[in-house]
Amino acid sequence: MQDKENIETEVPVQKVPVSGTQIYFRLLGYVRSSWLYLLLSVIGYVIYAAMEPALAALLKHIVDVVSEGNISESRLVIPMAILGVFIARGIGTFLGNYFMAKVANNVVFDLRTHMFNKLVRLPSSYFHSIPTGRLLAKLTYDTEQVIGSITQAIRVVLREGLTVVGLLGYMIYMNWRLSLLFLLVVPLIGLVVSYASKRFRKLSTRIQNAMGGVTDVASEAIKGHEVVKIFGGSEYEIKRFHKAAHENRRSQLKMEMTKSLNIPLVQFILAVMMAILIWFALSPSISSHMSPGDFIAFLTAAGMLGKPIRQLTDVNSILQKGIAASYSIFDFLDLPEEVDKGQTTATRFKGNIEWETMSFKYSGAEKQTLKNINLSLPAGKTLALVGRSGSGKSTMANLIPRFYDIDEGQISIDGVAINDYKLTELRSNIALVNQQVVLFNGTIRENIAYGCLQDTSLEDVIEAAKAANAWDFIQELDQGVDTMVGENGVLLSGGQRQRIAIARAILKNAPILILDEATSALDTESERAIQTALDGLMENRTTIAIAHRLSTIENADIIAVVDHGEIIEQGSHSELLAMNGAYAQLHNQQFSDAAD
Template sequence: MSDSASGPSRPARTPGQPAAAAPQMTGWQVYKRLMAHILPYLGIMGISFLGYLIFAATTPATAAWLGWTIDQVAVQNADARIISPILCVLIVLFRGLGGFLGHFALEHVANHVVHKLRCQIVDQLLAVPVRYYDQNSIGRLVSKVTYDVAQIKGAATNAITVIMREGLTVIGLLLYLFWVNWRLSLVFLLVAPCVAFVVHLATTRYRRYSRQMQDSMGDVTQITNESIKGQRVIRTFNAGNYVSNRFSSASEKNRRQNMKMVATESTATPLIQLLVSIAMAILIWFALSPELLASSTPGELVSFLTVAGMLAKPIRQLSGVNAVIQRGISAATSIFALLDTPPEKDLGTHETSRAKGLIEFSDVGFSYKKDEPVLQGINLRVEPGMTVALVGRSGSGKSTLVSLLPRFYEYGSGDIRLDDVSLPDYRLGNLREQIAIVTQDVVLFEGSVAENIAYGIGEKVTAEQIQRAADNAHVTEFAAQLPEGFDSQVGDGGTLLSGGQRQRLAIARAFLKDAPVLILDEATSALDTESEQHIQQALNELMRGRTTFVIAHRLSTIENANVILVMDKGRIVESGTHAELLALDKHYARLHRLQFAESSLASAEPDDTHAGDANNEAD
């Protein structure tokens, strides 16, 4: 390995910098985009429309049936005694059939849309850069899949149901009124501008309060996740009241935003109803004029007034649907912002069945934020099969450096090459096939021991291969004692296993992957001394013939590394073997003396509180 730059540098790049903000879409543009997801289901939507058309037609038909029945009673038509009950049943039958077709077909479409949106969200979350997770809390991301999608379903189902069912009903009733007496019916058109103005004012408030509700709901979800995952820490530090107060504050904020939405809705709906009732009052006043009474039968008058009265309910429901639509638009805006986030760059085309493991860093620089470099001028060459150990204080850039290898982050300047091919030139999936990672923060998934060992590749490996990986990582020792052996469940995040057992599962996963490049980030940190000895032997076997990067705070675990790199403030300040670095008597030698002193103090005085200071210095 050499510290000198090797090969030409690639042009400087500035990945991770925020792209130019996309122009803000209007509510109508967002809703049109949401409705575009329904286009594949136009046939089923047609069935829904037909159902609600039948449903709407039965409303004026009911008024007409009532008026006809009254007129038949007046003329003493004996046949009406049979016809009227039959018409009553038929109207209710068709109303029920239309309502069923409309609602069922629309729910079918809405649930398909929600399902596809959820899948798109999860697929996008798996594709966005790691930086996206650095900038967004888990609670807010979970809220998009749960709360936001539910709001979209309301806009795509409940709102459209009301618009189609009640809208068609209003149209049917108005057509009936105009057919009976178009001059009187013009009264309803007089209140239309006033209703439109009220709806416009309410819409502005709905949008604002919906966005605030989403933000507060994200906080509620985040605190809930933290409370569940960190419940042992919360109990240990008696932080229950603190967490409870935080949650109460976030929930109270969400409650206030909900009440603002309710207040707006509760004000707008009665106001619209008042305007409609004024129009109806004027209509009734004209309808009861002597001239109209003289020219109409009792049945016609009853039908006319009944239809006018029936308009109140659908108009009230239509006025309330705006709140649902605005919630859906606000939620859709949030979801579309995620779906529009550029995924990880994967423009490379190079593939290899198995890399040799030659890795070169040439003047590599990286920063999470502009003008705040985390890595500067990293130059190093690692031959295939070599073990490179990274040591240094916490925050010196060790984990960041190894995170560049699987391209969790894109380096900002210089170049990194694997087998003389720049990392961006590899197809991303193929590059990551060449790398196995074991970290101190073990991530296990709900499932069995065997499923976690073969996570992601279960269909490609045999039970014998899983068993062999488990043997190498000393998993078999504890798995054999579990109730169902390798089929035993590990619990949520591996809660049914000890820390050391979880660590061994992660190591077995790396054994099974059998990648040519291995990254070990404090891979034995969660193990007791006896287990660590077994695992260290297994790791030595795993590292054989592989290019390995080891991040370690305990220097005793990396004394046999081919090269030890000492990092400080994002730079490599020393490199060499254990003996060479001790002979230099600089950074590494000082860290080694501090840890040796710490071990001596811990042995002589187990309760000495000053031992931790040396450990902090070594970190």
């Protein structure tokens, strides 16, 4: 349970104690697999950047030729040179942009697949600590921000950065004293960019959180649309969404305001520097050794610096968005996975289950959910758990496949503590039918033969469907077992969904079976038919059945009455009735209600 506490304290992005530079270099580590594309992209940007000072040098040559009167000699060379510069710049742009896009998309693909791989290995406690919409936002919105920080940011840093280096190098070659004056502006621009960086990252984190809130509200409203309509929740949900969207809009506008002030401020600093530069350049003592072409080329190169410097400062906002998103992504990727220290393997369990002074408490809860549970379930026998809602019945069943780890005592199967089994070994021996049936957006066949059962033959799938009393309605569908069920089986009725889930459990043929209100969504006729199928399925299997209707578990070998996390009575149906205690009271109440 310590794992869940760790998870819950690590979820907030701002608690990750690393710098933005470290995070970005970690992000760039995902570029390694695309190093060839990156190299081609860099070559393209080098070609592009080299053409900027080449244009300035070409301008110098044109001015010098015109001033010296040697036009006829260069009449063909100059146009061809101009054409060559722009062809080379176009090739450089294509190589740089296309291969950088390939790098960025490969990085995002790797990030998303790594995140999903992590997702399926996280403990169940994590999924209870974060809303679904927030988790989806990490997989979609956050990774999209990373694309910008790699594609746009690296493209601008490489292309415009190399352009600045090339132009400055050319200016120093032309007149190093004037160039040093221009370099004085760099620290001032650095201060502006540094302040903007902190502001951008803070606002980007707010935008991510606000975006998570938007997806949370939308996800809940979509899933619960029927409840929203029936209980008149439309206005309430509209207000919730409006509030979340307003927060997102407010943060976005603050980001744009910071960016909009950052760019003109940098431009103004550059303009002041250009004015001072021209004033000095016009001094005879400084420009006396420069030809008209040198003078024009130098000022042109200085003027051309404005655009790349402006773009370099503009990319800062994109870069900070990517860094803020990377915080969220790497925080998620660094979460501890489901602990599995088990070493014991077993091909197939016999199914003897023992609860020995077992207690359990959910992380963050003040009271224990289960207290001092002592129970023995022999192999092949059926244990029925009954009691009020919230008494701990489902929790007791969920501890068997180790969705959570127990605090005190132990649960053992065939004499081995469940923590000592490998998780894959343990869970491969357990079949589960939940009260809230989970179906995936695929065909009926894919949902019955799911996961490790996917290679099962069609004949076995049909046999399982027949045993679950599902074959009759499946045959009536247009595509039979190849019929799509929709998201979470939305195209099927509740009873049909539950029969598909039962067929899945039948097909798995595991030695331990957990039935959590497995017939709750069925009509009386279907319930009788499925109960007969379940009775056949439970033969020679250790079964834990959680039931609300006591009529479905009267034949159980052991019935345990759970109340406030404790087993207050256990025995057979007849023994518990003879006790005239809590079970007898529940039994009499249900049957008197049925008679009424």
